[in-house]
Amino acid sequence: MSEQTVWTDVDLTAERLKALRHQVWQANMDLQRHNLVTFTWGNVSGIDRKSGLVVIKPSGVEYSDLSAANMVIVDLQGRIVEGDMNPSSDTATHLELYRQYPDIGGIVHTHSPQATAWAQAGRAIPALGTTHADYFYGQIDCTRALSDKEIAEDYELNTGKVIVETIGDGDAMAAPGILVKEHAPFTWGKDPHQAVHNAVVVEVVAGMALQTLQINSGVSSINPSLLDKHYLRKHGANAYYGQTKK
Amino acid sequence: MSEQTVWTDVDLTAERLKALRHQVWQANMDLQRHNLVTFTWGNVSGIDRKSGLVVIKPSGVEYSDLSAANMVIVDLQGRIVEGDMNPSSDTATHLELYRQYPDIGGIVHTHSPQATAWAQAGRAIPALGTTHADYFYGQIDCTRALSDKEIAEDYELNTGKVIVETIGDGDAMAAPGILVKEHAPFTWGKDPHQAVHNAVVVEVVAGMALQTLQINSGVSSINPSLLDKHYLRKHGANAYYGQTKK
Amino acid sequence: MSEQTVWTDVDLTAERLKALRHQVWQANMDLQRHNLVTFTWGNVSGIDRKSGLVVIKPSGVEYSDLSAANMVIVDLQGRIVEGDMNPSSDTATHLELYRQYPDIGGIVHTHSPQATAWAQAGRAIPALGTTHADYFYGQIDCTRALSDKEIAEDYELNTGKVIVETIGDGDAMAAPGILVKEHAPFTWGKDPHQAVHNAVVVEVVAGMALQTLQINSGVSSINPSLLDKHYLRKHGANAYYGQTKK
Amino acid sequence: MSEQTVWTDVDLTAERLKALRHQVWQANMDLQRHNLVTFTWGNVSGIDRKSGLVVIKPSGVEYSDLSAANMVIVDLQGRIVEGDMNPSSDTATHLELYRQYPDIGGIVHTHSPQATAWAQAGRAIPALGTTHADYFYGQIDCTRALSDKEIAEDYELNTGKVIVETIGDGDAMAAPGILVKEHAPFTWGKDPHQAVHNAVVVEVVAGMALQTLQINSGVSSINPSLLDKHYLRKHGANAYYGQTKK
Numbered sequence: 001m002s003e004q005t006v007w008t009d010v011d012l013t014a015e016r017l018k019a020l021r022h023q024v025w026q027a028n029m030d031l032q033r034h035n036l037v038t039f040t041w042g043n044v045s046g047i048d049r050k051s052g053l054v055v056i057k058p059s060g061v062e063y064s065d066l067s068a069a070n071m072v073i074v075d076l077q078g079r080i081v082e083g084d085m086n087p088s089s090d091t092a093t094h095l096e097l098y099r100q101y102p103d104i105g106g107i108v109h110t111h112s113p114q115a116t117a118w119a120q121a122g123r124a125i126p127a128l129g130t131t132h133a134d135y136f137y138g139q140i141d142c143t144r145a146l147s148d149k150e151i152a153e154d155y156e157l158n159t160g161k162v163i164v165e166t167i168g169d170g171d172a173m174a175a176p177g178i179l180v181k182e183h184a185p186f187t188w189g190k191d192p193h194q195a196v197h198n199a200v201v202v203e204v205v206a207g208m209a210l211q212t213l214q215i216n217s218g219v220s221s222i223n224p225s226l227l228d229k230h231y232l233r234k235h236g237a238n239a240y241y242g243q244t245k246k
Numbered sequence: 247m248s249e250q251t252v253w254t255d256v257d258l259t260a261e262r263l264k265a266l267r268h269q270v271w272q273a274n275m276d277l278q279r280h281n282l283v284t285f286t287w288g289n290v291s292g293i294d295r296k297s298g299l300v301v302i303k304p305s306g307v308e309y310s311d312l313s314a315a316n317m318v319i320v321d322l323q324g325r326i327v328e329g330d331m332n333p334s335s336d337t338a339t340h341l342e343l344y345r346q347y348p349d350i351g352g353i354v355h356t357h358s359p360q361a362t363a364w365a366q367a368g369r370a371i372p373a374l375g376t377t378h379a380d381y382f383y384g385q386i387d388c389t390r391a392l393s394d395k396e397i398a399e400d401y402e403l404n405t406g407k408v409i410v411e412t413i414g415d416g417d418a419m420a421a422p423g424i425l426v427k428e429h430a431p432f433t434w435g436k437d438p439h440q441a442v443h444n445a446v447v448v449e450v451v452a453g454m455a456l457q458t459l460q461i462n463s464g465v466s467s468i469n470p471s472l473l474d475k476h477y478l479r480k481h482g483a484n485a486y487y488g489q490t491k492k
Numbered sequence: 493m494s495e496q497t498v499w500t501d502v503d504l505t506a507e508r509l510k511a512l513r514h515q516v517w518q519a520n521m522d523l524q525r526h527n528l529v530t531f532t533w534g535n536v537s538g539i540d541r542k543s544g545l546v547v548i549k550p551s552g553v554e555y556s557d558l559s560a561a562n563m564v565i566v567d568l569q570g571r572i573v574e575g576d577m578n579p580s581s582d583t584a585t586h587l588e589l590y591r592q593y594p595d596i597g598g599i600v601h602t603h604s605p606q607a608t609a610w611a612q613a614g615r616a617i618p619a620l621g622t623t624h625a626d627y628f629y630g631q632i633d634c635t636r637a638l639s640d641k642e643i644a645e646d647y648e649l650n651t652g653k654v655i656v657e658t659i660g661d662g663d664a665m666a667a668p669g670i671l672v673k674e675h676a677p678f679t680w681g682k683d684p685h686q687a688v689h690n691a692v693v694v695e696v697v698a699g700m701a702l703q704t705l706q707i708n709s710g711v712s713s714i715n716p717s718l719l720d721k722h723y724l725r726k727h728g729a730n731a732y733y734g735q736t737k738k
Numbered sequence: 739m740s741e742q743t744v745w746t747d748v749d750l751t752a753e754r755l756k757a758l759r760h761q762v763w764q765a766n767m768d769l770q771r772h773n774l775v776t777f778t779w780g781n782v783s784g785i786d787r788k789s790g791l792v793v794i795k796p797s798g799v800e801y802s803d804l805s806a807a808n809m810v811i812v813d814l815q816g817r818i819v820e821g822d823m824n825p826s827s828d829t830a831t832h833l834e835l836y837r838q839y840p841d842i843g844g845i846v847h848t849h850s851p852q853a854t855a856w857a858q859a860g861r862a863i864p865a866l867g868t869t870h871a872d873y874f875y876g877q878i879d880c881t882r883a884l885s886d887k888e889i890a891e892d893y894e895l896n897t898g899k900v901i902v903e904t905i906g907d908g909d910a911m912a913a914p915g916i917l918v919k920e921h922a923p924f925t926w927g928k929d930p931h932q933a934v935h936n937a938v939v940v941e942v943v944a945g946m947a948l949q950t951l952q953i954n955s956g957v958s959s960i961n962p963s964l965l966d967k968h969y970l971r972k973h974g975a976n977a978y979y980g981q982t983k984k
Contacts, residue, residue: 038446038447038450039443041377041380058489059488059489060487060488061488061489086486089487111376113454116375116454117454117457117458120375120454120455120458121462122462123462128858129857129858129921129922130849130920130921131849131854134779145469145472146469148471151469151472151474152471152475155475182468183375184375184377197777200776200777201776204776204851207851208855208858210457211948212859214855214948215855215861216859216860216861219858219859219860222920223883223884223886223889225889226884226889229889229890233893240827241798242798242799243796243798243824284692284696287623304735305733305734307734331735332734335725335733335734357622357623359696362700363700363703363704363706366620366701366704367704367708368708368711369708391715392715392718394715397718401721401725428620428621428622428715429621429622430622430623456703456706456707460706530938530942531935531938533869550981551979551980551981552979552981553980577981578981605945606949608867608869608946609946609949609952610953612946612947612950612957613950613951613953613954613957614957615954637961637964638961638964640961640963643967644967647971674866674868674961674964675964676867676869702952702953705953706952
């Protein structure tokens, strides 16, 4: 084209949302590829921070029927902005996390079996080795149970609130996942792809942790120096794992 | 065709049975796709309530040899109406459930390993989290053992009867599956597809429940309010999960 | 061909051995398909009872390099009759079983993990449910440990002998498999295909049995009436499972 | 070519390194094929003893992006000789083992889940059966924990040193793998392919050993005579397993 393209804000937002739809759809499909979901028991969302709009999986749709086109777009108050289908029934949980933690760019919820077992047991997953320490700077917390009132009214919103309450003064990005008691894990990251990555990590370390306790029920948590070493060689200013710092 | 097609009752029944043959064959193949069966250790049936005829897998035939055409059709008294092969050896169990519960449209029996372990242990699978509560409105019961007499005479019919006895005044559709002690699970649903779906659920929650108890042997069942919330957001008049209620 | 073919005994034996080579090769490949082997840790053999010749997998050859042509043929004394490679290092164990039990037509040895765990634990797998009872008429025995002398001299032959000793007066075909202590399972059947089938059964019931004990450590063995019922509905004069009796 | 090719030492080294690049790349891909790695949590290296150069996987690169061409070549002091990417963050551990044990030709590090559980538990994997004895002449040791100082300074080098300390006067090739406490397994072999093979063995026997203890918590280690028999029928002067000795 010889004419100069003038990009308006509206155009730019539309472009970003189009890309995000594709990322969120891809991340949902990746849940299945990583064997984290049975049937439709999982959902991924991503946020466009500039517009404050969230792209999320529609509720109860089979993975084979998902496409970038049928992802639902909602605003941070949960109003549907684009899409013909209901958004995930867990949308209110996702939105609470996006509202509270500006660094979160993507969120995943699954019922992956080994992490779900820890959530059902109401136990945090202790940091027992470097696999865990490479991603989580300490244990993977488990929330308290919701009260009857919290369940009866705005259940999904309250699920988000109890996650926020559990994180408390902690750094949400340094422990990018949590177990909701009697329920299942939620994970997050800077984008939907990283949130899925962390969902895999939670499932793997959940399984390893149970086996570790079965081998040695008296095992103690990882040496804090080793936790520091592994977390910080992958994260933060002096990270040296991978190719980015070369 | 320019001529008007006149559908007789006989034609309509034949059409429905043709469709049901295909559904039951597909559901049997789905057992394999979901890794619920070893060899031929599973069977699915479906009923056409208008004619009272049941389509069921033939006995001991390998999955690779199954087709819609070789499904067997029996009436509710177990008489073969169509088919050259023996129906599943568990046919009498299926028929007893169809006779007792008019809402059941499909039945599945498998020896899926984790659910079978609970059946062998003679223990109900407790409702420990929302994965369970999304499908079963309470624990997944385990029957009593059959008596020597019940085993010796009409074993398969008595297997159906002990399932009915265990359900008692319960709502068969609100807990669409059961463990037969020293044997394995049976599940059901409004159609064969849903019965298979519930067979997957039983296998998954069986595995999660054992792991949960291994992490925390003192865990208690899910908060009844949370059980209500999850079961009722997917089932009943006010369900809001998925796309149907929009 | 217009001329009449005259089959000599030699021709007939060659034809039968050719077919058996193919069966034994196929059965070896099936071990891999059923996820029973890591690397080359498994072997299948079959016997031609008329000639007394045994076809067996060569030792330590990768599954991708196996073919019907490179199966080794040995006589019941272990002398190589055909083949350029060493037969399985466990050949002497197979031969002892063929010599002692004329009904055995095929033998399988694997290190399938769940059955091997029971063998390493030195425990028989108890009959805890109908999955087990459909194939094994009682527990799956575990041999005693071999003595130092038995290990030092003719180890593989003595492995066969301790299996025979453990079976004692029992019916080898009614419990078509055994665990060799500190080692792994051997199974057998009327032909190589059935021996592989039984190897799968042993692996599956081994896993189920451990899980059953983890759920209920005080569980007792299956009611003998139910064991009878399930074993006999698949085996013996009055069997009614499958299509053969119709 | 009609002219005589004159191979200089430089040419020969280049040829060997080219072949080694391919072997190391292939061995890295095999980790994935054997289900030993999640994401990029594993690495393989190989050494060319004549030149003292080591080929190793680049750090944090996805398996789908690996190629023989992007393997990194370092010398035994860790200086990059060829390659545009950072070598594995665990390179210093590999190099320490190559410096100490001249028979080692390939090294593997993974976080395979069952072996990692034993490492996290800080327990050696006992030799409980012949599967283990076929490859490891005794238990698979677990190192002591590193001190805070060892973690803070030259962590990866000290990981190598604590492995060497644990092996002590032992024969590194007779127990070709070890667990690093709170971390994960390292294995080795005469070449990268064999190191991967041993990584699979460690994962399989780790899983079997836990199950064995769950079945019989009082089990004792394998009879030393049987350990000898199985190890020595595959290794050493009188080995008779496989085809090489015929």
